Amino acid sequence: xxxxxxxxxxxxxxxxxxxxxxxxxxxxxxxxxxxxxxxxxxxxxxxxxxxxxxxxxxxxxxxxxxxxxxxxxxxxxxxxxxxxxxxxxxxxxxxxxxxxxxxxxxxxxxxxxxxxxxxxxxxxxxxxx
Amino acid sequence: xxxxxxxxxxxxxxxxxxxxxxxxxxxxxxxxxxxxxxxxxxxxxxxxxxxxxxxxxxxxxxxxxxxxxxxxxxxxxxxxxxxxxxxxxxxxxxxxxxxxxxxxxxxxxxxxxxxxxxxxxxxxxxxxxxxxxxxxxxxxxxxxxxxxxxxxxxxxxxxxxxxxxxxxxxxx
Numbered sequence: 001x002x003x004x005x006x007x008x009x010x011x012x013x014x015x016x017x018x019x020x021x022x023x024x025x026x027x028x029x030x031x032x033x034x035x036x037x038x039x040x041x042x043x044x045x046x047x048x049x050x051x052x053x054x055x056x057x058x059x060x061x062x063x064x065x066x067x068x069x070x071x072x073x074x075x076x077x078x079x080x081x082x083x084x085x086x087x088x089x090x091x092x093x094x095x096x097x098x099x100x101x102x103x104x105x106x107x108x109x110x111x112x113x114x115x116x117x118x119x120x121x122x123x124x125x126x127x128x129x
Numbered sequence: 130x131x132x133x134x135x136x137x138x139x140x141x142x143x144x145x146x147x148x149x150x151x152x153x154x155x156x157x158x159x160x161x162x163x164x165x166x167x168x169x170x171x172x173x174x175x176x177x178x179x180x181x182x183x184x185x186x187x188x189x190x191x192x193x194x195x196x197x198x199x200x201x202x203x204x205x206x207x208x209x210x211x212x213x214x215x216x217x218x219x220x221x222x223x224x225x226x227x228x229x230x231x232x233x234x235x236x237x238x239x240x241x242x243x244x245x246x247x248x249x250x251x252x253x254x255x256x257x258x259x260x261x262x263x264x265x266x267x268x269x270x271x272x273x274x275x276x277x278x279x280x281x282x283x284x285x286x287x288x289x290x291x292x293x294x295x296x297x298x299x300x301x
Contacts (some may be wrong), residue, residue: 012278015256015264046289050257053153055239062167066149069178070142088244128161 002029007039008085141181145174150195156256158239158293159201169204173197191268194259196267197252205247233296242293249284252277 012018013026030036058066064070152173157166173196177189184192242250248270255261255269263274263281270277 008282011281012263015263017274021212034233041141042289043285046285046292047257049234049292050288051236052234053258054235055150055258056157058150058153059163059167060172062153063149064253066145066174067142070145071209072178088272 001031003036006030006033006036010036010040010043014047049073131269135166141178143173144181148190148193149174151259152193155194155197155258156201158254158258159250160204162242169197169200173200176200190197190259190280191261191265194269196263214240237292237295240295241288244291245284248272249280249287252280253284253288256281 006026009018009022009026018026040106092110149170153166153170156169157163158175160166160169168171173193177184177193180192181189214233242253245253251270252266261269261279266277267274272280
């Protein structure tokens with residue numbers, strides 16, 4: 001009964017997934033049990049066999065496609081960029097109102113709007129570069 | 130001025146260079162068809178790229194393999210709607226491509242893995258070929274680490290038998 005329980009733990013023991021107390025219990029049992037020692041050897045042989053598996057090289061066409069993905073703009077960053085642009089446009093527009101109010105010395109709505117448009121146009125040009 | 134977008138792009142490029150081969154081979158072992166594996170691998174990286182900036186660096190590998198797992202499962206399900214398709218979700222023996230670097234051990238391992246059930250096969254792949262912990266495997270499969278432990282106990286027992294049947298190289 002004890003061997004059956006320990007055998008169930010041998011994989012996790014080899015994988016380093018047991019708590020220190022559990023690992024110590026397995027080690028203590030292994031010291032005295034040839035049957036479990038044999039089970040551990042078999043498991044180690046399996047692990048060694050599996051570790052010999054050789055991956056295939058990445059096909060060059062796929063490698064190029066994956067590299068190209070990295071050059072696409074990311075959704076999150078596009079969102080951040082768009083938000084930044086919107087904030088800049090709004091700031092420029094209000095700045096335009098402020099500056100136009102100072103320079104024009106009045107409330108000429110056309111001048112204010114024209115300044116805002118110019119600022120907006122130059123920002124879009126900047127963003128499009 | 131620091132170009133944040135360029136930095137993230139470089140980071141993703143490094144990430145895809147490091148993981149491209151891992152994901153391609155994982156998908157290939159699941160779908161066993163090179164052309165499908167290439168398409169799915171590309172889809173996986175496109176999907177991860179969309180979320181890349183929002184994923185914590187330490188969680189990216191698990192996220193990547195979760196995406197690969199989901200896509201291979203979806204692929205298998207759509208393939209299984211074809212009435213001529215085989216019993217297992219992932220395996221397609223009739224159309225399996227011979228791998229470029231085939232050898233006896235690789236062939237024996239693939240043949241043995243093809244006889245595992247789907248979750249066992251994924252758990253074995255993530256443990257042996259992706260070196261993931263039980264906790265990471267649990268995250269990919271959306272199960273508990275204890276369930277991963279049970280899966281691997283059963284899978285190892287089966288693998289030992291199947292590989293012995295495939296080859297006499299396994300000295301026990």
